Amino acid sequence: MITVHHLNNSRSQRILWLLEELALPYDIKRYERDRKTMLAPPELRQIHPLGKSPVITDGDLVLAESGAIIEYLAGHHGGGRLLPAAGTPERLRCTYWLHYAEGSAMPPLLLKLVFQRVATTPAPFFVKPVLKGVATKVQDSFVDPQIKLHLDYLESELTKTPWFAGESFTAADIQMSFPLEAASGRAGLTPARYPRLADFLTRIHGRPAYQRALEKGGAYHVG
Known part of the structure; x- marks a missing residue:
């Protein structure tokens, strides 16, 4: 079992x-x-x-x-x-997204969470401004631009096919759900900015198996 x-x-x-x-x-x-x-x-x-x-x-x-x-x-x-069937372009794309989700998409989102917590964590009054300043600078100069780069890329990919590996729902979409849900919660993934990614989240959340x-x-x- x-x-x-x-x-x-x-x-x-x-x-x-x-x-x-x-x-x-x-x-x-x-x-x-x-x-x-x-x-x-x-x-x-x-x-x-x-x-x-x-x-x-x-x-x-x-x-x-x-x-x-x-x-x-x-x-x-x-x-x-x-x-998807072995040897097909769809299978290669599926494998790509299975690796991309954690290897490329999640690191900047994890950094976002870490530096958000650094900025808000309790600290002595004379240290607090320094911590907040460093956290804000790192987010503004590196983390947020990286997240935008990835979200723009993913939005573009979903203009090509309705699902990440192609025309059909696959394991790749399950794997990609977590970074996109994280981006929705902490990194500005909204329907106004990323309509296709937001639509993807709406569609997966509506699946009976997801529920x-x-x-x-x-x-x-x-x-």
């Missing part, structure tokens, strides 16, 4: 969504973030040394990293669903 080690408000939500799209049976083991640090609890290290989510177990297999998990589940349990995953995974917010 596949078990998803599910951390609230994390990338593991899209693994639940994938499993619902594939109509595969699975169990959920829940973990909650520390309310002060927002970090995963130490219990996750008992499953995987890095103590991060998502992690799945499938028999003796323990597998981390969203892209690897998605490829494994779709390839070994999906019966060919949600992965079922929310019901099973619990409250989910990426901000």
Whole structure:
């Protein structure tokens, strides 16, 4: 039996969504973030040394990293669903987006979150202006331009095809959901600025499997 080690408000939500799209049976083991640090609890290290989510177990297999998990589940349990045929341009695009989501799109969004917290974290009055100034400068000069570069690129890509890998919904769209939801929550992805990306989010949020995953995974917010 596949078990998803599910951390609230994390990338593991899209693994639940994938499993619902594939109509595969699975169990959920829940973990909650520390309310002060927002970090995963130490219990996750008992499953995987890095103590991060998502992690799945499938028999003796323990597998981390969203892209690897998605490829494994779709390839070994999906019966060919949600992965384009091998050797096609669509399959290459699907593979590209599976890697791009975490390798390129998420780093500037993570930096945005870090520097937003640096700017607002409690500090002695004589240090606070320095921290806020540094955080603001880094965001304005590097982080925000990088995010804009990626969002402009992604908006352009969705002018070519309705889904990231082509004409059909694939695992690539599940993988890309998290950075786009993060951008919507913290980086200016709005319908006015990025209509195609906003429409993509509306379409995935309306999918029955997405809704079922929310019901099973619990409250989910990426901000």
